[in-house]
Amino acid sequence: MQIFKGVLFSVFVLLISLSSLKAQRPGGGGPPGGGPEEMVSREKQALYEQITDLSDDQTALLDGIYDEFATTLKEAFEESRGSNDREARREQMQALRQEKDELIADVLNEEQYAIYEKLAIRRNRRDRESEENQPE
Incomplete structure (x- = not known):
């Protein structure tokens, strides 16, 4: 017993x-939205849900772009940890996103990229709103 x-x-x-x-x-x-890997994973999943006519080659290329973006983003987050320079972090993030957007533009056709841009606009709007609600 x-x-x-x-x-x-x-x-x-x-x-x-x-x-x-x-x-x-x-x-x-x-962080509330998760780390860089979670953010990138959510973005990639949203793209794959919206663009259903991706070829296997496109999917493989996009997976590589998103994997590299997640790695670079994680490194950037770790480097800027403890820094209070929000403007520098924001500029670095914008540059990384622009580079990713250019790579994705080379992979998608015009119709697919238009869908991607709509998703990016929504994401950017949410990011700005989230940033505005962050304490200084």
Whole structure:
């Protein structure tokens, strides 16, 4: 009976531990939108949901562009960690996005790129609103 109580208690503690882990944000309590990888993953997923006529070659190229963008973005976030120069961070982010946009423009046809631009406009609007709500 004592062993059963011990096992039951252990299972109970394990369940409580797991539920508290599940309640945390991705990345262990990082930024509300997640880290760079999560942001890039959401953007790529939205693109793939909106543009359904991508060829296998286009998908492979886009995957490479987004993987490289995620890596570069993560490095930029780590380099600027602790910096209070929001304007420099914003300019760096704009330059990285512009480079990504140019690469994507080379992969997509005109109709597909128009869809991508609409998604980018929505994303930029959300980013500006989020930035305006950040404390100084």
